[in-house]
């Protein structure tokens with residue numbers, strides 16, 4: 536197991552559209568394990584492969600308070616959406632920024648598991664939000680894309696400033 540580096544907005548690699556996984560092999564299982572370790576270490580509830588600069592369609596999530604319900608979705612597809620919910624979202628790739636986003640309240644998802652077998656699952660509430668947020672990442676979309684151009688510009692400025700301050704400390 537190893538912890539992976541998380542890309543930070545406005546890194547252009549976060550805009551890459553992830554490729555379908557053709558074969559669920561040991562490399563994919565290793566990636567899923569490393570992503571779970573990275574997510575738990577960062578105290579996140581979800582992580583998409585895009586965020587660790589791997590452009591393959593894989594996401595992990597765990598919305599339980601004990602970190603006891605890891606979920607791995609390979610090649611996820613939303614096959615049904617119902618209702619709408621508004622929630623303050625954050626993102627490990629957009630640290631320190633929170634904003635309201637509208638998402639479907641309930642979704643039905645198809646995916647492959649770590650044995651490469653297809654399955655379907657339903658999610659609602661926070662897990663539904665998380666899966667929709669991670670699936671956006673796999674398509675190169677970030678929650679700040681739903682903000683007004685003005686707010687998005689302020690977020691970009693703030694994070695670039697943070698990045699520069701960080702580079703000065705390291706220099």
Ligand code: GNR
Nearest residue numbers: 579580581582624625626627668
């Ligand atoms: O840890 C996370 N919390 C969160 C809170 C509200 C809505 C979405 C999320 S996902 C985020 C982790 C992350 O950036 N996943 O891509």
Ligand code: NI
Nearest residue numbers: 625626627628
């Ligand atoms: Ni995110």
